[in-house]
Amino acid sequence: DAGVIQSPRHEVTEMGQEVTLRCKPISGHDYLFWYRQTMMRGLELLIYFNNNVPIDDSGMPEDRFSAKMPNASFSTLKIQPSEPRDSAVYFCASKVVNEQFFGPGTRLTVL
Amino acid sequence: GIQVEQSPPDLILQEGANSTLRCNFSDSVNNLQWFHQNPWGQLINLFYIPSGTKQNGRLSATTVATERYSLLYISSSQTTDSGVYFCAGSNSNSGYALNFGKGTSLLVTP
Numbered sequence: 739d740a741g742v743i744q745s746p747r748h749e750v751t752e753m754g755q756e757v758t759l760r761c762k763p764i765s766g767h768d769y770l771f772w773y774r775q776t777m778m779r780g781l782e783l784l785i786y787f788n789n790n791v792p793i794d795d796s797g798m799p800e801d802r803f804s805a806k807m808p809n810a811s812f813s814t815l816k817i818q819p820s821e822p823r824d825s826a827v828y829f830c831a832s833k834v835v836n837e838q839f840f841g842p843g844t845r846l847t848v849l
Numbered sequence: 850g851i852q853v854e855q856s857p858p859d860l861i862l863q864e865g866a867n868s869t870l871r872c873n874f875s876d877s878v879n880n881l882q883w884f885h886q887n888p889w890g891q892l893i894n895l896f897y898i899p900s901g902t903k904q905n906g907r908l909s910a911t912t913v914a915t916e917r918y919s920l921l922y923i924s925s926s927q928t929t930d931s932g933v934y935f936c937a938g939s940n941s942n943s944g945y946a947l948n949f950g951k952g953t954s955l956l957v958t959p
Contacts (some may be wrong), residue, residue, distance in 0.1 A: 769945060781935065781949040794944050827890060836880055837901075838947060840892040 740764070742841035744830050750847045759844045762811055763832030771831040771838065772815050773807055781829070787813065820848045825840040850943050851876045855936060855950035862926050862957050870921040870934055870953045881912055883921050895921070895934075908949040914918035914950065926957045 743762040752758055752825070763770045771786040785795040790807045800822070807813040819825055825848050831840045852875035862868055862912075883895040896903050900914040907926075912919040919936055933954050937947035 780951050806872040837897040
């Protein structure tokens with residue numbers, strides 16, 4: 739069984755550029771989560787979806803961040819324009835019932 | 850949200866030693882997970898344990914839900930156990946998103 743798939747695994751971009759991170763949840767999972775990990779703030783929730791509908795986006799830092807889930811097998815997290823303080827590892831996770839499973843993460847560096 | 854406190858923050862062990870990691874929660878949780886973040890950054894599921902005790906090989910975990918804490922036991926540690934161990938929890942008030950502790954950084958030396 740394939741786990742949560744994220745792409746790209748690494749992204750280096752310049753300040754002001756648009757960045758799109760992608761996630762494919764585990765088939766059959768009805769919840770999808772986006773988390774961000776930084777040294778300063780640790781692991782924190784950005785947004786999560788249930789059945790493709792955003793439920794809680796209170797963790798999204800500001801309007802520069804947006805997330806979509808057009809269908810049950812795909813989600814995107816977009817940052818436009820990107821800033822150096824957005825540099826972090828972005829994780830996608832999915833679950834059905836209780837236990838969450840995490841993807842390998844995307845390491846984003848904004849220069 | 851739920852505050853999660855992990856201890857100790859850092860731990861150095863010699864191969865073969867045993868250890869206990871602790872996680873305290875500021876509120877009751879009905880969803881609790883332990884993860885191992887390996888040196889490559891991947892978050893590996895160890896246990897889903899909102900209550901009770903579970904064992905998986907050299908690892909075991911116990912959650913005392915009424916007292917809002919969980920323990921992770923590592924026995925006969927190996928160098929491959931090195932990494933950061935996180936606990937995370939949620940409840941019906943906080944929604945389904947996990948609230949993470951800051952982790953315990955473990956280094957097992959040969």
